Amino acid sequence: MKSQHSQPLKAYQPVHSSFVTQTEAIQMKTKFTKIAIATSCLFTALYANAEEVSSPAHSSNQPIEISSPSFNFYGELGVGGHSALEGDDKGRYSDGTYIESGLEVEMGNWFGLLYAEGWTVQVDGEGNPWATGHGWGGFEGGINRAYVGYRTDGKTEIILGRNDSSLDDIQWWGDATVEYGYTVPNTRDLNLAAKVQNLEGKLRYSISAAPEGKFDEDDALVNFGKYDRYADKYTYAAMANGYVQYDLFESLTLVGGAEVTDGAGEMFLIGAEYKNVAARVWHHTDQGNDDSEGTETGFMASTWYEATKGVYLSAGYNYANNELESADDEVTSYINAGVWWEYGNGKFATAMDSKFYLGNDTSDSDNQVFVMQYFYW
DSSP states (O other): OOOSOOGGGSOOOOOOOOOOOHHHHHHHHHHHHHHHHHHHHHHHHHHHHHHSOOOTTSOTTSOOOOOOOEEEEEEEEEEEEEEESSSTTBTOEEEOOEEEEEEEEEETTEEEEEEEEEEEEEEOTTOOBSOTTOEEEEEEEEEEEEEEEEEOTTOOEEEEEEEEOHHHHTTTTTOOSSSOSOOOOOOOEEEEEEEEEEOOSSEEEEEEEEOOEEOOGGGOSOOOSTTOOGGGGGEEOOEEEEEEEEEEETTEEEEEEEEEESSSOEEEEEEEEETTEEEEEEEESOOOOSSOOEEEEEEEEEEEEEEETTEEEEEEEEEEEEEESSSOOEEEEEEEEEEEEEETTTTEEEEEEEEEEOTTOOSOOOOEEEEEEEEEO
C-alpha cells in the first residue's frame, strides 16, 4: 500500500558534480531548451491535427471522426515525517513533507505527461541541510517527468523524454509496506531516455535506455535556493534496464529484471508474488561505500492484510549484504510493520510505519517510526 511518492522520504544524498565545465553547462542548457521547445511544438501540432481532420476513406454521407485531446490533472500532498526511537536523535522530528502534481494529455494514440515534485529541506544552525530535528531551510524540487509517447493498437508504448527508468517503475514491486521497505539500488530518474513497454496481458515488459547524464542543478531552469540540488540526480552513467512480468497462473506473478551501465556496475533482480505475499532478490556488482568498492546482495519479503474496508496492515523483512573489498562487510537487516488507512473515496490516507533492526545488523542505524497524512486530487 505504499504511496507512489518515494524519493524525498528515503535517505537523500546530494551529489555535487565537479567535472561539468562552463561550455558543457551551456550545451546542456541549450539541449534541454530544444527538448522543451520540441515537446511544446509536438503538443501544438497534435492539437491542431485534432481540430482539422480529413480522411479520403469517408464519403460525404459519413460523419468525420475527430480525435479530441483529453486532460487529466492529478497529484498528491504528504505532510509528516520520521522520528528515531533510540540513539542521539531519539524523539527528534525529521520532516518528509512533499508535494507533487502533473498534467497528463491523451489524443488518439498519442500521449504525454508533465510532472513536477518538491519537498522541504531541514537545516541546522551551521547551515547543514538534511539535519534531523532542526528548522526550515528551504525547498527542493523540479520537473520529474516530461515526455511524449505513442501507443500502438497492440498497446505497445514508445516514450521519449525525461522519465523514470523501467526498473524504477516497479520500485515497490513485492513491497507491500507503507514506507520502510528496502530500496533496490537501480538507476531511477533519467534526464533524456527512450522507453518501450507493453503492460497489457499475461506477459508484460518494459525496457529503457539513456546516454550518460551530465545535467545538474547548475543547468536547471528553476532553482528554489541554495539548498536546492534536485537536478544533481541527473548525473549518471549511460545505462539500460528493464523487466519482464508473467502471470504463471491466477494469483501468481513472476518478475525478472536487469540493468547494465557504462562503468557503474550491473544489477539483476527476480521476484514472485502470490496473492498477498511477495518476495524479491537482487544482486548489484557496484555498491560500495565511501571507504571501499563492493557489491550488494539483497532480499525482501512482505505481506499485507485488509483488516476492514480501506484499512491495510502490512509487514516486511529486509536484508542487504554489502561485501566490501577493503573494509568490513556491512549487513542491513530489519523488520518493518505499519498500517495504511484510505478514506474519502481515495482522496485521503493516513499511514504509519515502523522499523526495527535485528541482531545481525551491522549498519549502526536507529529504530524509527514514520507518520504521514496524504491528500490526493
